[in-house]
Amino acid sequence: MSIDADQIVERRRLRRKVTFWRTLGILAAVAAVAVGVATVLGRTIPASSPHVARVMIGGLIRNDRERVEMLEEIGRSRASAVILSIDSPGGTVTGSEQLYDALRRLAQKKPVVAVVEGVAASGAYIAALGADHIVARRNALVGSVGVIYQYPNFTELMKTLGVAMEDIKSSPLKASPNPFSPTTPEARAAVDSLVKDSYAWFKGLVSERRKISDPRLAEVSDGRVFTGHQGLDLQLVDELGDERTARAWLAKEKGVPPTLKVRNWRSGQVGDEFGWLLGAARGVVSALGFPQAAALFGDTARSALERSQLDGLLALWHPRSDG
Template identity: 70%
Template sequence: MSLDVDQIVDRRRLRRKLSFWRVVGVLAVVAAVAVGGYVTYGRDILPSSPHVARIVVGGIIRTDRERVEMLDRIAKSNAKAVIVSIDSPGGTVTGAEQLYDALRRLAEKKPVVAVVEGMAASGGYIAAMGADHIVARRNGMVGSIGVIFQYPNVTELLGKIGVTVEDIKSSPLKAVPNGYQPTSPEARAAINSLVVDSYGWFKGLVSDRRKVSDTRLAEVTDGRVFTGHQGLALQLVDEVGDERTARAWLAREKGVSEDLRVRTWRTEKTSSEFSWLRGMAATLAAATGFESVAGYLSEATQSALERAKLDGLLALWQAPI
């Protein structure tokens, strides 16, 4: 009987020891993963550790409060410099203006260098000018300095199907252009004044930030895009290269060690209110046996929705169809 009791006690002790070491093992694995993440992946370096911050500006630029708040946090972090990696055709004028202003505030606290990875056109170039120094890949695209106001006009289509849209307005220029009626000369002049005003602001920004002469300003602000190589000669960029070129400039001009790790800062991602439609496009294609085009439809639908959500004045480069 005594032997049985001793065996039971020993087994209980063994189980407790096993449970203890299991817990320790799990905690060790969790700690290893966490530490490994901080060591291996630059984006997981602690903000309190000295590092070079990287932010990514890609796709359509719109107003983004979370991004502005993130830039403000970077300004208060232990980042020694900031790299702005850009691949964007632009977006809304107000979104580009907001991003530019936030980058200029950040540049008052940290050295900021922009790297054009693929494209910094229109509003994307406005963002690049928020940096102290612009580096572009040799065949990257910069420029498209200009403003556009686009709207569809379906007057003729509605007329063919017998539909007339009528309105009662407080004044002739209220809610114009509306796309349901021919645009009057007065409405066109009013919209043109908005474009001219924003375009003047954009050109003034280029003149001030890039220090170009009036003659060259006229040349680079006619709306076209340039390669990074062309942009160097036109003073739109400071160097041709990549992120390593940017790090070398930070070391040479700002004393920021090239040995510092890079941490990619990101905002919290929010799902699109139209994500269901994008998913449906791909699902339907796959269900009908067209798996090869499912991915394409998903990307194309997302692109169309991104553009559909843009309104107001745009600083956006559009390739001819």
Template identity: 75%
Template structure:
């Protein structure tokens, strides 16, 4: 009886040790991946052989200094050309403007072609216009040229529970609109002026970059999204296809050799561009017998970025529920 008890204790100790070393092994592999990625992103490409740089624009676009610096490194690298792989609903107007400006500076040094893999809506279409040529899949989503400002209003809910929020401010439009009271006509007008000013900039950018007639510009910038096929007819994209189509254009129009390798450049920051890493972590946990924990970690990491607050004016495709 005592022997059986000792064996049970020994097996439990062995199991705990095995669990410890499994977790330690996973963490070591993840750390190694991170170090290798940083080394590649940091200076490896700048000193490497000629290649075609692939830059992924995915998820919600916000101000991102790391991405701007990465694009500057691409400009200094031995990359012969750049492919933007885009799949994004847009983001903030300022973040999209920052990305567009960085891409135009890059395009002064390297040929840049955008490939709309799934979606280039609103702010992501601003990014696409930073390229010299836009390729889209036939059924990709393109467009949503416009700006939106959204804010919650809890005044009716507060009224139902007998709560009022008082404020003392220097002028009527300070901190307006206020989520605790119905917006005044003046507040609505002030926000509308911001929206229309940014929309005029966005619309002007489409007119300048895509060379549209007034009638076609009005149709292309009314806020709708289009399939890649429809966008081609509106001149919002130049060609239907995929990355192979982009490589063919680079070879034909810019003399970029077709045999060059394509290398993906990534930022060291956390975002949708690093979704591959969360997936890799999940796979590693799965391989050592901790699949459930791996899925929890991956879902948490992916959700954290998507739940990030987007403040201010948005150039974002955001269809209403049920539409």
């Protein structure tokens, strides 16, 4: 009797495990189908038909060859105009420069209007500068004109651990600044020159594209963000509104029929190669009865993944979390 009871218990455990993994597999399949359907619905209009192209600029901006190729494809398509829907704090300077250059090339073929849905700060504002016209919601955030170079310094921690990092360099500024030794005045000056050079380029871009004079340029390029309402007075944006405002401008100024349908154009995004892993992990946490923790885990993991892929000079805005 005891053996039979143990077998029954073991079978029940096995059945529960099989049921759990089957359920998880079904949920994953349903999610994949939902994503596929959403993608198809957003791209039912063929590129060979007249339409208005919508391009999303979100998350952290970095070098993205796929996105550049997508913008080039839009230029060859029958899109009558392009709407950039922006909600991003920026990213790397080189990635933002790459995106800006691609948008300017596209603007030579199609009218481009940017719509700031939430944030267009730092590198994302550089992207907005690539448009012919900038529309922002009244309380959206724009600006943060500036460049930053950040690096950790573990000198005090190394002292506490009793560990010293030795190196032999070809010249004093090779591999400087070094996170394992105090930053020398010479190294700090070298990095400062990099930041100032990129900052001068950024300011020049704002001055050229927005026709802002030197006195006002100093006001808008001190690193602050502004609301769309403030940005309108400061010449950082052209209009307050949303995508409907952008469509009205395209109709009035560029003769783009307001009846044209919108086609969503998409490319790969940062961290997509790990999306299935993040989704699976979040699904497991949620299945265990912690949906809020699952959502927090997914957002935190994706943010950490994106930031881990940023390197070099940054055109990035993020509010301080230390109050």
